Amino acid sequence: MSPDLTGTTFHKSSLSSAEGGNCVEVATNLPGLVAVRDNKNLSGPALTFSTSGWDTFVDSVELGTFDF
Known part of the structure; x- marks a missing residue:
């Protein structure tokens, strides 16, 4: 079963550039969980x-x- 991510606040690193959109966003405001998503597909x-x-x-x- 997938957790309910309604109301989740995602953020991206301040080191990510606004250009290109190749970033992941992380949400840490879920009890006991961390959620990660692709910012190109919100x-x-x-x-x-x-x-x-x-x-x-x-x-x-x-x-x-x-590292490889």
């Missing part, structure tokens, strides 16, 4: 993570785990 689906799963993902990105 009415489209969003990926949801547990807050601990999101923290693990962000830590892994910062450590270069996904």
Whole structure:
């Protein structure tokens, strides 16, 4: 079952440029969840993570785990 994202506030990084529209937006105002969506499809689906799963993902990105 998908969580209800009605009223969710998404934001993009201040480091993202306004040009090109190749950004993801993140919402952290959901109890126990983080939602991520493509800003080119605002009415489209969003990926949801547990807050601990999101923290693990962000830590892994910062450590270069996904660099190839």
